Amino acid sequence: MNTEGRRRHAERVREGMREAILDAVEALVRDRGWQETRMADVADAAEVSRQTVYQLFGSREELAQQYVLREADRFLGTVESAVAVHADDPYAAVEAALDAFLTGAADNLMVKAILSGDDLLPLVTTQGLPVIEMARERLIAVIGVHWPFLDAGDVRLFAETVARLAISHATVATGDAAHDISRVLRPFITQVFDGSQR
Incomplete structure (x- = not known):
């Protein structure tokens, strides 16, 4: 895979993780509301690390x-x-x-x-x-x-x-x-x- 192909692949993986995290937020909001949702809860529900959530979104x-x-x-x-x-x-x-x-x-x-x-x-x-x-x-x-x-x-x-x-x-x-x-x-x-x- 060339450099451009690797870059596009990395972008697709990143976008997939972002969507998985937002899907996790949606499920958590449904189950407990946003006030009761911590970043660690989002990470667990999305099956990613808490660091990944912060890297992709910056803050709660x-x-x-x-x-x-x-x-x-x-x-x-x-x-x-x-x-x-x-x-x-x-x-x-x-x-x-x-x-x-x-x-x-x-x-x-x-x-x-x-x-x-x-x-x-x-x-x-x-x-x-x-x-x-x-x-x-x-x-x-x-x-x-x-x-x-x-x-x-x-x-x-x-x-x-x-x-x-x-x-x-x-x-x-x-x-x-x-x-x-x-x-x-x-x-x-x-x-x-x-x-x-x-």
Whole structure:
């Protein structure tokens, strides 16, 4: 195996260990919650050394952040699919995307842990910038695929606003949030699409 082949192999092994560790976090959060989970517990569940967990994630806080980001990434995949199905109607696309995100959140183990008072909550609220940034960039990308003619500034503002609203409603669910948020955003969507046609 040449140097490039060894490097790629090492990256695959490293990524496999990261996923195994995040899977272990998921199982431990389900069984006991994040507050009661120690790094040694994660290492044991992933069948790696505690040193390996620290080498790959740095700290308990960073491990929690990466777990939250992975779960958010899964939600965003369903959002992208919902937008694609309704790409011919931006209002329906927004409502379907919000519904997909909020429905996924309601059924998600991580969100349930957050709502039960686990100490993951700051990672989507006061320390939630990485999650918001990831959601914003994914939304910008999916909007660009389906509506490339829209103004970049409008798209960025919309994506940031929707990401923040969706995350807020996911952590404190009330009523038909997808419909309510879509209704509030409708005038902006109309303005952006009308402006793009000039």
